[in-house]
Amino acid sequence: MANQALANQSSSQVMRQERESLSRAMLAATTRGNAAPAALVLEDGTAFVGTSCGAAGEATGEICFNTSLEGYLEVITDPSYAGQIVTMTYPQIGNYGVNLDDTQSAKPALRGLVVNNMCRTPSNWRSAQSLPDFLVEHNIVAIEGIDTRALVRHIRDHGAQKAIISATGTVDLDDLAAKVAASPSIVGINLAETVSCDAPYAFNELPESHAFAVAAPLKPRHRIVAYDCGVKRSILQGLVRAGCDVQVVPWNTSAEEVLAQNPDGVFLSNGPGDPDAVEETFTQVEKLLGKVPVFGICLGHQMISLACGAQIEKLKFGHRGGNQPVMNLISGRVEITAQNHGFGLVYPSLGELIPEESGGFSEPVDDLRFWVRNGVAPVVRNPRFGRIRLTHVNLNDGTCEGIQLLDVPAFSVQYHPEASPGPTDAHYLFTAFVRLMDGDPDYLDIDVSKDRLAGWVFGAEKEAANA
Template identity: 50%
Template sequence: MEARLTLEDGRTFPCRSFTGPGEASGEVVFNTSMTGYQEVLTDPSYSGQMVTMTYPLVGNYGVNPDDVESARIQVAAFLVKEYQPFPSNFRSTQSLADYLKGQGILGVEGLDTRALTRHIRNGGAMRAIISTQDLDPESLKRRANQIPSMEGMDLAKDVSTRRAYRWADGRPEALNDDARLDASVWRHRGARPSVVAIDFGLKYNIGRCLERAGFEVLVVPATTDAASIMAMAPDGLFLSNGPGDPEPVTYGIETTRELLGRLPIFGICLGNQILGLALGGRTYKLKFGHRGANQPVKNLDTGRVEITSQNHGFAVDMESLGNDIVAVTHINLNDNTVEGIRHRRLPAFAVQYHPEASPGPHDAAYLFDQFRAMMKIA
């Protein structure tokens, strides 16, 4: 089925739908991973975005119920060069097309993903609309320019859990309706260090990694305030990844600011930006962001270079933070942007990349153990 993708600057890419008729809009971004498309599709950090994969062949290993990072597909649309309709993998339970159609997500192929990626790299991530119904480039351009900008958009509330839940045995575990969110909420009180994870768009593999590191984990909504968290008496606080612009997430910034020095804090991705803002800094939008499983990051404390998985469009402006209070711990070797920060006196640190990977390398898995070690000196 014929389709058209048109960017806000008027650039148009012909393609065809492999999921049937439909329309979708949002910010167009690209991901350079060779595998892991199901994890990408279900990553809440992609909310409001249409994702194109630079690897040309997608769908060849199908999908399954295990390789998900949230309870649903999060991307607005999925753009690929060539879709493979006949998956071959012993773990596959469904084709990619059926998976997308089942959740009403538009998937297109036959798109020149190389040209689109080069255009985004030169012009920056842009708003766009894709349609099988409206094929007029001028109409699509006009509509694309009416889409809200990602800057200033708080999407964390949209993807966050509405109710607190435990992460246990590798999956979310609902609490009883009458469960009180206080110190009694922990099942293994004192036997394991306890962590409250604020869900700004939490990936499931972060829950798995926290559990694997020996934590008892309670996930709470993004709007949970500091007093409520302290009533639970956790041993640490985790700030999750998530979509959109961090600066409008004022409730998360304020909660983090109030808990600085009262709990050890570890943040990932949006959590890194929120920690930076809570420390008085600023953030800014990257030209086209970092999205893929092969980003080189240097650990300034050890000198080691880590290959990392990343998905973010904003970064912390280190010049807005006082060097006497905050230290840069990691930098991106492609563009020297900040990839990690820590407070010089208080037990608080965060990284911009994804040590839990999924998909991607596991070079930075040590950070979860570092978080646990921090609790012994807090």
């Protein structure tokens, strides 16, 4: 009986080995191939094991997630992701490949990429290469084959934290846990200087491959200076299309140098990391406010806030994706917005409420959805720049998404207006900036529903034929 049991066990092992060998052979014959093992380990010890779908190596950074259903290339090349490992919540990434005209910077700034399933054989008439090939070309470590739903739930429950991706061919979870514990945090680090330009340059780049969808730009009629704190190309393109002659300058350019160019306006771009660490920018913004019209987005919004002496907080897991609902307190409309940030303005820290301009309310609130429910755009008195109005509120968590300085020509929003990737609801902000430079006191009073389609040519020929 013992001999028979040993024989059965040996036979079972042989069959298992044959099945594993057959499975490897079948996988090797597909486009996926036999990818090397990879692992993702979080600071709190949570670990996921999958396979490599990018470059070989290891990468540490802050783990975050993006909820966009498309636009993975724009996400991967967004400089605002410097220092971070990005998890895409949509299950399959890479379907339509890579078109370099859609990239947002010369090279990716993120540390690593996490997906559930990576497509290696894209199908799209605009595709020039596969996403895995693009990641390898730019030395970006990536992992697939893990439960991204479980990972995202964990981040939502436990907050942003450090993590490491290893795609070296071997998996030692204890060793990886030690490495992530020893890695630096992005808090207190100036990441904007790592992705900004080295010298000023004029920008007028509009890809011809976008002409099938986007109309020709308006004739330039305003000269602006744009601070590059990690700016996306599509945001600069949005300014050009709105009729701006754009001169881009590095993140630490002095206010005196900017004003010497006699611009019609100053634009403060998006960018990565902790805004408190970008002191050389917001101290210059403090000198610019009141001297020239200013428009800021994302990190630029935080630069204006810090210039006003406000407090910035680190959000539990940030806002990243193309489906963030924001209430516009001026128009009363909800905007679906594209966002990418992990820090936010504490609106009450700007100053005390002015009751007569805030619906009679005098007590500050932490959850700004209070103002949504009451239909009020409150105003505070800032010690540095006078009255500041709350204009936009995130409907998911009640955080500040936009402000308007009422006594100096400046406004800002926490999100991205250019829809790369994401919806076009916030396109009107480019129009508002032009109107601010025109001297229109009601520059934010715009019909968002009409402006959101401005510049797009989809269906234009059909509409003309039916006219």
